[in-house]
Amino acid sequence: MSVASVHELTATPSLAPLFGKAALAGLRKRGTGELPSTVYSQRGVRVDYARLAGYNRVCGFGVRDALPATYPHILAFPLQVKLMTADDFPFPLVGSVHLANRTTQTRQLRADEPLDIRVHAEHARPHAKGTQFDVVSQVFVADTLVWTDVSTYLRKGGGSGEQEAREQLAPPAARAMWRVPADVGRQYARVSGDHNPIHLHALTARAFGFPRAIAHGMWTKARCLAAFEGRLPEAYTVDVRFKAPVLLPAKAAFTSWRQPEGWAFELWAAGKPKPHLSGTITSS
Numbered sequence: 001m002s003v004a005s006v007h008e009l010t011a012t013p014s015l016a017p018l019f020g021k022a023a024l025a026g027l028r029k030r031g032t033g034e035l036p037s038t039v040y041s042q043r044g045v046r047v048d049y050a051r052l053a054g055y056n057r058v059c060g061f062g063v064r065d066a067l068p069a070t071y072p073h074i075l076a077f078p079l080q081v082k083l084m085t086a087d088d089f090p091f092p093l094v095g096s097v098h099l100a101n102r103t104t105q106t107r108q109l110r111a112d113e114p115l116d117i118r119v120h121a122e123h124a125r126p127h128a129k130g131t132q133f134d135v136v137s138q139v140f141v142a143d144t145l146v147w148t149d150v151s152t153y154l155r156k157g158g159g160s161g162e163q164e165a166r167e168q169l170a171p172p173a174a175r176a177m178w179r180v181p182a183d184v185g186r187q188y189a190r191v192s193g194d195h196n197p198i199h200l201h202a203l204t205a206r207a208f209g210f211p212r213a214i215a216h217g218m219w220t221k222a223r224c225l226a227a228f229e230g231r232l233p234e235a236y237t238v239d240v241r242f243k244a245p246v247l248l249p250a251k252a253a254f255t256s257w258r259q260p261e262g263w264a265f266e267l268w269a270a271g272k273p274k275p276h277l278s279g280t281i282t283s284s
Helices: 015-025 049-059 071-084 184-192 202-206 217-226
Strands: 005-009 038-045 097-105 115-127 130-141 144-156 176-180 236-242 250-259 262-269 275-283
Touching: 015 071, 038 071, 049 071, 049 184, 049 217, 071 115, 071 130, 071 144, 071 184, 097 217, 184 217, 217 236, 217 262, 217 275
Parallel strands: 005 038
Antiparallel strands: 038 115, 097 144, 097 236, 115 130, 130 144, 176 250, 236 275, 250 262, 262 275
């Protein structure tokens, strides 16, 4: 195993030029090769309270001093993009599909804490439709690891893995019906920095093969997690798999049920038992 090369960043990477670089890289990267051992690190990251309040509003969380478990993903996102647009990263960012996301916090993070963030990629492996790999983000407070996020991506093409079995976790009995507005992609982009055109407008989404704009996967995860607010321990893992995109505007059905180790939940299109997302919450 190669020794990791740590790149210490003194400021948060600017996303606009990185997205431009990602668009150009998509024309030349072939999606083959080993993942780099590079680690991107940024120390002393501070939470912007206005941005946090906007995030909580868009995703359905209440106003509080503790960070939602999904919020540090927003802080790590610029480092993730920096990593995935680097010249030595084999897979183009444009066209990579977010398959799953697992977040673990060992305790609640406070909005006033300075956070040290580290991001790296690992575990490239076969998938039925191509190659999947993990982007791992970690948050430390005073040198103690308190939060870990694993985003699994798929780069389509030349698949050789076995097809995953499709199973539905629960019968289609909704506990809540959510109206998802047409502009939720733009709302989430403003608070997250993720201005992927597939989420912003129908016209830009059609250029990438979608009939309408689609909701961010991490918005759907956050919105589902917000439904459990006040019922979760300080330390837990929330693990989701993204199934089918939420075409905007939408009416989505949310259901959840108890399991011995915690909770399970799904979000699916209203009137259709095919889930957009399925997930579990377990105590850490």
